[in-house]
Amino acid sequence: MPHPIDLALIASLIGDPARAGMLSRLLEGPARTAGELAREAGISPQTASGHLSRLLDGGLLRVEVQGRHRYYRLASADVARALEALNVLVPTRPASVDVPQPLRFARTCYDHLAGTLGVALAEGLERRGYLESVEDGFALTPTGTRFVEALGVDVQALTRGRRAFARRCLDWSERRAHVGGALGAALTERLFTLRWIARRPEGRGVRLTVEGRRGFDRELGLSWP
Incomplete structure (x- = not known):
């Protein structure tokens, strides 16, 4: 139990x-670099530097140096899981909030698929009987285990890790759950490898490929115009 302080x-x-x-x-x-984070937060580089120093000292971030550039990222998957859990408490966004369509459709949430596509993946797996809701997240059914293993996911390796197996991660744009945890990350990695999805140049955005349209339709009955 952590100390209250x-x-x-x-x-x-x-x-x-x-x-x-x-x-x-x-x-x-x-x-991201400090400059990118400052622009996105709408603050000065000097102010951003102070905030980043505090986050580094607090163990929430780590920094990687490449040449003249310093890149900041979350310190660990534990930090990502804590932030995901806090997102569940965030009130529903008002309808007036405009989420850019490419990000609304598909993006990565730390290391797993989010947006309309991520939610559709979770719901498609449930409809096919591959995934079921449990008290603390999702669980694979025996049929679901065979399905994701056929995609190339090592389920046994995921269960041996210390990371939660399959979390219900509330999607901030869809307000419905996508698959987080070790399973969500492994599925997303395989979808990139299979070239069903690809990263957009701007960063966290993800696009659905031609192979992905065919694969999602064939395997899960999911289709998009």
Whole structure:
């Protein structure tokens, strides 16, 4: 059990709007520079530097140096899981909030598929009887285990890891759940490998490929115009 003071420290780091915005951006996409995070948060580079230093000291971020550039990313999957859990408590967005269509359709949420496509994947797996809801997330059925193994996912390896197997991750644009956890990450990695999905140049955006349209339709009965 963490000491209340330590818990309060972490809460204070996340609780600042600018820092929360930076963490959210890093949860949804790849590593970013301080300048990119400052622009996205609408703050000055000097202010962003101070916030990033606090997040690094608090163990929520890590930094990688490549030449003259410093790239910030979440410190670990544990940080991502904590942020995902907090997202469940976020009130429903008002209808007036405009989410760019490419990001609404498909994007990565840390390391798993989100957006309309991610939610459709979760619901398609449930409809086919491959996935079922349980108290703490999702569980694969025996048929579902055979299905994802046929896609190339090593289910046994996922169950041996310390990461939660399949979390219900509330999608911030769809307000319905997509598959997070170890299974969500492994499925997303396989979809990239199979070239069903591909990354958009701008970062966390994902596009559905021709192979993906055929594969989702064939395997899960999911189709898009």
